[in-house]
Amino acid sequence: MQQSTDLQNMLHSIHRKSYPAYKSLKGAYQFGHYILSVDHVQGDPFASPSHISIRVSHKTAGFPEEYLQNPVTKITLCDYLTRQFEQQINRFSFRAKGSGKSGLISVSHCGQEVLKRTACEITDQGITARFFIGFPANGRTVNSVELEKILFDFLPICVQKAFLYKNLDAKKLEEAIFLAEDQAYIREQLKKEALAAFVADGAILPRESGISSHPMKDSIPFQSPDTLRVTMTLPHKGKITGMGIPEGITLIVGGGYHGKSTLLNALELGVYNHVPGDGREYVVTNDTALKLRSEDGRFIKDVDISLFINDLPNKKDTSCFSTEDASGSTSQAAGIIEGIEAGSKVFLLDEDTSATNFMVRDSFMQKVIAREKEPITPFLERAGDLYHKAGISTILVAGSSGAFFHIADTVIQMDSYYPLDITHMVKTLCSQYPLPEISVPGFHFPKSCRIMTKAASAAPRSPRRDSDRPDRLKTKTHGKDGFSIGRQDVDLRYIEQIVDTEQTASLSILLKYAVEHLIDGKRTLPEIVEYLIKELDRKGLGFFSNNSYISCGYASPRAQEIYSCFNRYRRP
Template sequence: MPKTSNDLQTKLHAIHQKGYPAYKELRGTYQFPNYLLYIDHVQGDPFASPSSISVEIPLKTAGFPADYYQKSYTRIALQDYLTRQFEQQVNRYSFRAKGSGKSGLISVTHCGQEILERSACQITKNSIIARFFVGFPANGRRINSIELEKIFFDFLPVCVEKAFFYRNQNTKVVEQVYFLAEDQYFLRKELKRLHLTAFVADASILPRQSGVSDKPLKESIPFFAPDSLAIELTLPHKGTIRGLGIKEGITLIVGGGYHGKSTLLNALESGVYNHIAGDGREYVISDDNGVKLRAEDGRFIKDVDISLFINDLPNKKDTHCFSTCDASGSTSQAAAIVESMEAGSSLFFIDEDTSATNFMVRDSFMQKVIGRSKEPITPFLERARDLYEKAGISTILVAGSSGAFFHIADTIIQMDCYKAIDITASTKVLCKENPLPKTSATEFHQPDSYRIMSTPDFQTKTSRNPHASHADRGLKVKTHDRYTFSIGKETVDLRYVEQLADFEQTSALASMLRFACESLIDNQLTLDEVAKKLISILETKGFSGINSTSYLSCGLAMPRKQEIYACLNRFRRK
């Protein structure tokens, strides 16, 4: 049974000005008038990572219409909205309680432009659970419980009331969150029905403010589809919407420098996620299995069959089971394609600028100088058509220097001063006048995958008991930034996994990899089997299934399966 809020107040008064470790006596559950307060973890001192706190509000008390959270995609959208509302509220009170170090900090997840499932807010069958961090106040290392009392009894009730109670929301805004989620889900279904890889609505704002801000660029030129490629769709709530429908197959985006080629591709890459209203890309929707491919010099590759692209190496190294600790641009891109095929990707995004030139294309003069028998690489140019026709994988490719790609493209879009123009017909006439030399690529085959997911030398058998002491909980993980984390003594580098949208996705990947190392890898499973087990656990148990402690804290966001596979593939192991 939870204790009462009065019990918490009594404890706070009793420990005032004691040594900081006395704060640990507060751990537990307390019943407040409209919610339960959980003190899940107490920081060791005022300068340590802040304490993990959560509140649980009954759905009946919160009062949101049931339709808003009964479907998974509307539930995630509502959770995202509530997290943003809660952040707005707690920001007004953070550090208003005073003290040393992190005293008075109140923080919750800061959401970006994408709508992601997060541990910060979860709607269960009966309640809304919000998780956040609080810096317990102290003077030096002496408890200042009077300031903590302000947080729990003055600040937090106001934040919870304003963020999580329907009666205090702008109901029209909440309704629009629900409507947008339904429209975006409808668009994703329409892509499959109409055999499209992506849709870009007219009047979308594609450019971003800067390299460090993903917000829409003010006063930018809106996107409009050329008439020949435009389609109209009738959404459940927004009604009729017109935009660019990109068909399955090979789509080429061309144009001069700074005319918007990469801007369009970046918007399409990001379209694997839903975006919030006002983002400018909320109706830019791509196949959610789409993956961005690029060269990755120096990356780790383990037992990947890259023979579809690379064969007959001078050192006689077997490319049917290829490994390296320091990949070249071409081998890394070949491996990324095969690994993405294993992950079930049905769409590739490629920018010529970030690709290995020798992997993408070999011009006719080079073929005359260096014959086929002396070149181990079968370029992507010669495989793209087979990837679509035999493996069902479409490609959206940005090219700025090589005209060879015109010959394999089904659709060609020219970006001219941020205006999209369909030049497919006129370019195909030129292609007939300037044919490519015949090539003799080897027969297409589906790459094999029997890779055992082994572990580095640092791995030892560890406890999975969530109630074990911190020292016994196994591998230590730490997320450094949006693209890197450490596990044990190994660093996992995801800087070229460009569709990672959030720091919290990387934190979730770190937790998944730790769980896999501690619970799955010793069973001699293949990498594909490990990935599928992780995905299954997440689908059935959520973040709790991969958590290493008895409580779940704020700070995790759900990655796609493509990023899960990418993380496992880049984990340096034996």
């Protein structure tokens, strides 16, 4: 391995040369407390910045051994260190001057959720941090004097302050680790106590604004109704109380602007751990929970939606249904079946974003349009079977149809952001306003006939001599909302539990890997996704990159989001 002095000499030798001279810096260099690696050098000062990584040995970093023991604490430690590193490098970004992105220093920006990222990883060898530097230039001429400032003056300070335990606030780090262990404990207790979710007393559910995920100041703390209050004794925080939402069918009702959707939003993001001070730290949902909604125009391929839609007038087979342009009802039916396939045990729905004709048919409509003339079996008539026969709970926000009261096991009314358990009152009223007798088609588990094939946009642009060589596709991420792969856009706007652009970036490389290596017209979609999840757990996101190095800029998605992404990949 080369030494930092070798790097310094090389910088001096390429000063004022043409920008490609920076390529000679690629390699690893031993600095005092860490190894610095130049993994990829940008082509010019206006291109995407260069990829850099540093590795600090465990002995040098000095973190307590118990923080390195299990995935929960390791991910939390990495998240904490990434936030510390970002604070440090923000002080120095663009202090080195030049053209284009010269002087940029950047790392992943972490939100309120704690995610596993490539920006920081812990291995047996030590702690590896990955980030970006814009190599400075004057025009397209190397300015290595400015890069020397970054690598030898700025970066050592950042590493010392962000990655050495002795220089960190040990109490705050311990708070983050303990919180993560408590959140993991609550998640385990949900399964043992037959709960779909838990919302702690004192939680701050509203967010600062529509574009900020920080807690709203001066908002009303959550207060559980006595009848739904449960007590847990956490490993670190000790005794905590809050609202336990039982498995089954839970209805959230109330007037407009009273907090129904705010509670549902907190629950859908409760599948992730949150940072201290978020307000939702102890809002914990079953980690397989899936938010569902209608998606007019979405792609559906070979999904058995016959549980909800059957006997179409055009005789189209709904046991293996495909469409390029789904309606609201067919898209929501497909979403539920795909959720079953993804292993979700809780469905989260909001009546406002659901297809009305899919959710319910009132008694008057049933009298006007006979059952045999209506191909849709509404969700109202299937939710009970989903729980009793498939073990899938439903949490539904409703504001217009009283029919849902009849199927609910638990009814929570949000009144000025305070939850009230009105289940008993509702059941009394339901007995006075019974639903008409209806004949519902029998419940059956969906069939799967989902063999994955490649889209035309994934075909090579020109013939290859070596037919065994996999296709190489380009991907480009478009924020959280989706990405392009080859000549196709994959629309993820309505996958509402994606919380970070880096998750979308990860979905793009997972799909790219599948198209290049796994999709062969023989493997089923579940087989492909399960293989990816297994390799993701074993080898991390770097396994799926075509590069010889692992880049900063990726965060692991859940299995549910991987399934959702693959289901929206348009293919023949």
